[in-house]
Amino acid sequence: MSYMENHFDKRLDPTLLVPGAKSVVSLLLNYYPEESQNPDSYKISKYAYGTDYHFVIKERLKELLYSIQSEIGDVDGRVFVDSAPVLDKAWAARSGLGWIGKNSNLLTKSVGSFYFIAELIIDLPLEYDHAVTDHCGSCTACLDACPTEAIVAPYIVDGSKCISYFTIELKENIPSGMQGKFDDWVFGCDICQDVCPWNKFSKPHSEPLFNPKPELLAMSKKDWEEITEETFRVVFKDSPVKRTKYQGLKRNIDFVKPNRPIIKASVSLPEGSAPGIEAGTACSRKPGPQGAP
Numbered sequence: 001m002s003y004m005e006n007h008f009d010k011r012l013d014p015t016l017l018v019p020g021a022k023s024v025v026s027l028l029l030n031y032y033p034e035e036s037q038n039p040d041s042y043k044i045s046k047y048a049y050g051t052d053y054h055f056v057i058k059e060r061l062k063e064l065l066y067s068i069q070s071e072i073g074d075v076d077g078r079v080f081v082d083s084a085p086v087l088d089k090a091w092a093a094r095s096g097l098g099w100i101g102k103n104s105n106l107l108t109k110s111v112g113s114f115y116f117i118a119e120l121i122i123d124l125p126l127e128y129d130h131a132v133t134d135h136c137g138s139c140t141a142c143l144d145a146c147p148t149e150a151i152v153a154p155y156i157v158d159g160s161k162c163i164s165y166f167t168i169e170l171k172e173n174i175p176s177g178m179q180g181k182f183d184d185w186v187f188g189c190d191i192c193q194d195v196c197p198w199n200k201f202s203k204p205h206s207e208p209l210f211n212p213k214p215e216l217l218a219m220s221k222k223d224w225e226e227i228t229e230e231t232f233r234v235v236f237k238d239s240p241v242k243r244t245k246y247q248g249l250k251r252n253i254d255f256v257k258p259n260r261p262i263i264k265a266s267v268s269l270p271e272g273s274a275p276g277i278e279a280g281t282a283c284s285r286k287p288g289p290q291g292a293p
């Protein structure tokens, strides 16, 4: 994931992104869907059910910046969503929007973690919010459930072991050592969030653009296995799934689909032995050192 090694200075110092920056306004947008996929389906992450969030959020943030400028006057700023030079989770945690959980996602007591994070970096001083406390306690549900052991220690995810990385970012073949571990996930993975007790409090989003196409919800495993490039283009038009491209999605489906050859037994077994929109602000100083909150 070498793309994360770039922009290191900018990640720590927002004034390199917005000269004279005084404040980071962190914002969350809920993407928890009301509907679910067909139970007999390969799975895609809930964040990818609808229109690509980058487009949806960027437009909203630009509107927010314009309204601040028209209310207050000469305010300079830039909007960021999922942009490599900005530490989304660290700023949101510092703004008091939630704490960073043992699964390394930003988490809130009231609405869980199925939220995107975005920022507005502006040269306007504001009254700053403060970090909230960690409520993971002795829970280890996410560590216990991760099928690839990517959560190597509480709060530390080894991205190179994560299903999300393999199914979305990896351009090469998925390592054979991962065979049988993906639990039918073919684009992203929500396991460490689905098992999180705080996500019982997730509420459905109200963004129509995040609603899934009925064709997507109806797809069975067979439909996924037989998907054509044409269907891919229609079902995933403007979707985050386009990131992996048709060939990438096919690779992921081929990797998870049961492919057991039928072996004819040549010996007979003895009888009986058959195998069984909230917002917070933070002062634009660099985030604190790494460590469990």
Ligand code: B12
Binding pocket: 004, 045, 046, 047, 081, 082, 083, 084, 085, 086, 087, 088, 089, 090, 091, 093, 094, 100, 103, 104, 105, 106, 107, 113, 114, 115, 116, 117, 118, 131, 157, 158, 159, 160, 162, 164, 165, 169, 187, 188, 189, 190, 192, 287, 288, 289, 290, 291, 292, 293
């Ligand atoms: C690279 C990346 C990945 C990689 C690696 C993830 C990893 N955990 O290492 C892969 C592809 C695997 C991935 C997967 C996922 N990702 Co991702 N990912 C990113 C991205 C682009 C950069 C994260 C990163 O590595 N930054 C660099 C490191 C150095 O920073 P960091 O992770 O924030 O960690 C620092 C701080 O958190 C700080 N810190 C730690 N604890 C604390 C506490 C306090 C109080 C403070 C102040 C600081 C602090 O120290 C750390 C080191 O400096 C961000 C977007 C962004 N720009 O931040 C999205 C982002 C983290 N991903 C997101 C999502 C949704 C996911 C998935 C759930 C998607 C999916 N369903 O498949 C999974 C979840 C996997 C998991 N359990 O983490 C969301 C998370 C939203 C949330 N509620 O937290 C983000 C923020 C995108 C967004 N804008 O919404 N992701």
Ligand code: SF4
Binding pocket: 103, 145, 146, 147, 148, 149, 150, 151, 157, 161, 162, 163, 164, 189, 190, 191, 192, 193
């Ligand atoms: S997203 Fe899936 S593979 Fe990645 S850390 Fe969470 S449970 Fe593990």
Ligand code: SF4
Binding pocket: 101, 102, 103, 104, 107, 135, 136, 137, 139, 140, 141, 142, 143, 192, 195, 196, 197, 198
């Ligand atoms: S599953 Fe438990 S340990 Fe993991 S993030 Fe949620 S509360 Fe924290």
